[in-house]
Amino acid sequence: MGKTIAEKIFEAHLRDSPTADNMVLDIDVVMCHEITTPIAIMDLVEKGMDSVFDPKKIKAVIDHVTPAKDSKTALQGKILRDWAIRHNIEDFFDVGSNGVCHALFPEKGFIQPGYTVIMGDSHTCTHGAFGAFAAGVGTTDLEVGIYKGVCTFRAPKTLRIEISGNLSSGVTAKDVILAIIKKITVNGGTDKVIEFAGPVVDNFNMSERMTLCNMAVEAGATSGICMPDKTTAEYLWPFIQDKFDSVESAVESYRQWHSDSDAEYEETLQIDITSLEPQMTVGFKPDQVVAVSSMINSAVDQVYIGSCTNGRIEDLRCAAEILKGRKTAKGTRGIVTPATPQIYKMALDEGIIKIFMDAGFCVLNPTCGACLGMSSGVLAEGEVCASTTNRNFNGRMGKGGMVHLMSPYSAAAAAVTGTITDPRTLLA
Amino acid sequence: MNTFGGPALFLDRNDINTDEIIPARYLTEITKSALRPHLLEDLLLDGKQFDNTSKTFKDATVVVSRANFGCGSSREHAVWAFEVNEIRVIIAESFARIFRQNMFNCGILAIELPKGEIDRILALQGEVIITVNLEEEKIKAVSSLESDSPLTCSFSLNKFDRDLVSAGGWLAYAAQRY
Ligand code: SF4
Numbered sequence: 001m002g003k004t005i006a007e008k009i010f011e012a013h014l015r016d017s018p019t020a021d022n023m024v025l026d027i028d029v030v031m032c033h034e035i036t037t038p039i040a041i042m043d044l045v046e047k048g049m050d051s052v053f054d055p056k057k058i059k060a061v062i063d064h065v066t067p068a069k070d071s072k073t074a075l076q077g078k079i080l081r082d083w084a085i086r087h088n089i090e091d092f093f094d095v096g097s098n099g100v101c102h103a104l105f106p107e108k109g110f111i112q113p114g115y116t117v118i119m120g121d122s123h124t125c126t127h128g129a130f131g132a133f134a135a136g137v138g139t140t141d142l143e144v145g146i147y148k149g150v151c152t153f154r155a156p157k158t159l160r161i162e163i164s165g166n167l168s169s170g171v172t173a174k175d176v177i178l179a180i181i182k183k184i185t186v187n188g189g190t191d192k193v194i195e196f197a198g199p200v201v202d203n204f205n206m207s208e209r210m211t212l213c214n215m216a217v218e219a220g221a222t223s224g225i226c227m228p229d230k231t232t233a234e235y236l237w238p239f240i241q242d243k244f245d246s247v248e249s250a251v252e253s254y255r256q257w258h259s260d261s262d263a264e265y266e267e268t269l270q271i272d273i274t275s276l277e278p279q280m281t282v283g284f285k286p287d288q289v290v291a292v293s294s295m296i297n298s299a300v301d302q303v304y305i306g307s308c309t310n311g312r313i314e315d316l317r318c319a320a321e322i323l324k325g326r327k328t329a330k331g332t333r334g335i336v337t338p339a340t341p342q343i344y345k346m347a348l349d350e351g352i353i354k355i356f357m358d359a360g361f362c363v364l365n366p367t368c369g370a371c372l373g374m375s376s377g378v379l380a381e382g383e384v385c386a387s388t389t390n391r392n393f394n395g396r397m398g399k400g401g402m403v404h405l406m407s408p409y410s411a412a413a414a415a416v417t418g419t420i421t422d423p424r425t426l427l428a
Numbered sequence: 429m430n431t432f433g434g435p436a437l438f439l440d441r442n443d444i445n446t447d448e449i450i451p452a453r454y455l456t457e458i459t460k461s462a463l464r465p466h467l468l469e470d471l472l473l474d475g476k477q478f479d480n481t482s483k484t485f486k487d488a489t490v491v492v493s494r495a496n497f498g499c500g501s502s503r504e505h506a507v508w509a510f511e512v513n514e515i516r517v518i519i520a521e522s523f524a525r526i527f528r529q530n531m532f533n534c535g536i537l538a539i540e541l542p543k544g545e546i547d548r549i550l551a552l553q554g555e556v557i558i559t560v561n562l563e564e565e566k567i568k569a570v571s572s573l574e575s576d577s578p579l580t581c582s583f584s585l586n587k588f589d590r591d592l593v594s595a596g597g598w599l600a601y602a603a604q605r606y
Contacts (some may be wrong), residue, residue: 035455038458039504134504190496190525215577394448399470
């Protein structure tokens with residue numbers, strides 16, 4: 001019987017199987033940020049286990065609240081910084097070179113097909129876009145990952161979602177994933193890997209695949225995953241040139257990870273997105289999704305464009321398409337944070353930052369910022385934000401605030417009118 | 429320890445998420461005990477703000493809830509917030525993967541029961557005491573009201589999860605074995 005990509009990756013990394021259903025895997029990349037790692041470091045120090053299994057396989061960044069906003073976040077940053085220096089972790093990104101982890105690490109080529117990746121962050125599932133098994137974990141799992149380079153998972157069950165059809169203009173990967181979460185609900189993916197496949201995914205660029213996989217956890221999934229192909233190899237080419245003679249030979253080699261045609265799935269869903277309209281969430285659960293067109297005219301206090309879901313250059317380009325030559329509505333605040341310094345620079349060079357500023361947006365440095373309500377755009381009670389982020393839980397962007405998740409097109413459209421707006425009415 | 433439990437707190441809602449259990453604004457805390465007053469601070473039940481100062485809340489050592497408990501963020505703070513409030517058992521229809529793993533990694537029990545059993549427990553009125561017998565894999569729920577007869581249900585724990593609880597968590601287990 002054939003195997004899924006997740007099963008192949010598990011098999012290639014299996015260190016131990018304490019029971020038939022529990023597997024202990026060797027981990028290729030352990031990623032760390034300053035919110036969940038310091039407490040793990042402190043605990044390891046306290047237990048006399050302050051060492052790292054392999055400094056080259058550990059990547060660290062200060063991204064959630066940066067530059068530090070107060071003494072407490074400054075201390076979190078310092079604990080991570082001191083630890084990275086102490087253990088010779090070369091891939092550590094601090095103020096000036098830092099950006100949102102799930103946008104920054106892929107840009108550096110740290111995640112490659114067939115890898116196992118963990119991080120103390122639920123949106124680690126993003127990296128499945130590269131044909132890797134990437135999962136968010138808690139502090140204890142992170143500690144064991146840092147100390148021993150292993151992590152435990154149940155044998156992977158896979159939900160395959162085949163996406164076909166033609167996306168109409170103004171409709172994006174974000175709208176597709178929101179529609180999927182609506183369909184399968186917030187626990188439709190629990191304890192499963194979601195394999196995204198089909199012609200639409202094949203045609204998606206890496207940025208769009210990352211947007212898809214990023215929100216797999218909002219359906220409860222352990223990881224999202226896409227088959228590594230030519231798009232993957234081309235994106236990674238600057239980092240894999242030493243390993244392969246050509247992009248074609250990388251593609252050939254990556255084929256070893258592809259799910260077999262007779263692989264066994266927990267479930268397979270077919271989704272046609274031809275008639276899909278721009279989508280958004282209402283309420284406090286990511287599966288409370290409706291068409292943007294059904295909510296038009298409801299007021300928005302703030303627009304937030306950024307995050308690991310939609311803070312990449314392609315996302316900023318979409319927003320700029322709408323914002324060009326327009327202004328944010330009176331009474332609506334616009335905030336944009338390019339997810340990494342490289343994205344920021346590209347946006348500068350392409351004139352996109354100017355478009356945002358001319359429209360009246362506040363341009364922030366690369367950071368998670370308001371996405372998790374810790375800094376840089378926290379909402380007041382009763383306020384509403386149109387946001388390109390991934391989580392709309394009660395209190396997420398500030399106590400008593402409401403977050404409507406949507407695409408960069410839709411968020412930019414809301415900025416211009418000050419109300420929820422179907423972006424297609426503003427696209428040329 | 430093979431039997432534990434005590435007064436139960438009922439959280440009768442699906443999809444209670446980590447941000448409701450412990451909001452991100454407290455993630456800058458460096459000690460677990462600092463989380464104590466903020467457990468379930470942003471929880472909405474029936475659209476209303478949950479009261480995390482009530483006596484039932486304060487006394488509870490067992491929580492009973494619905495499906496997909498602990499969904500959302502990977503923050504282990506959500507488990508610690510229960511731990512520092514002396515809650516050592518959570519019984520639910522199902523758990524989000526990371527949350528359940530975090531529970532066992534900390535040596536705390538996450539028990540899954542079918543919806544029908546949860547319905548029966550949540551239907552109990554008055555003050556409810558729940559005891560969990562690990563050895564026999566049995567849960568007993570007794571209400572302070574005589575009109576409610578005591579309930580017993582069975583559960584099963586995976587051997588590895590059980591080993592983690594007895595090893596004192598995943599770090600101790602892994603440090604020894606790998
Ligand atoms: S941008 Fe938001 S969702 Fe992404 S890692 Fe940062 S806080 Fe988490």
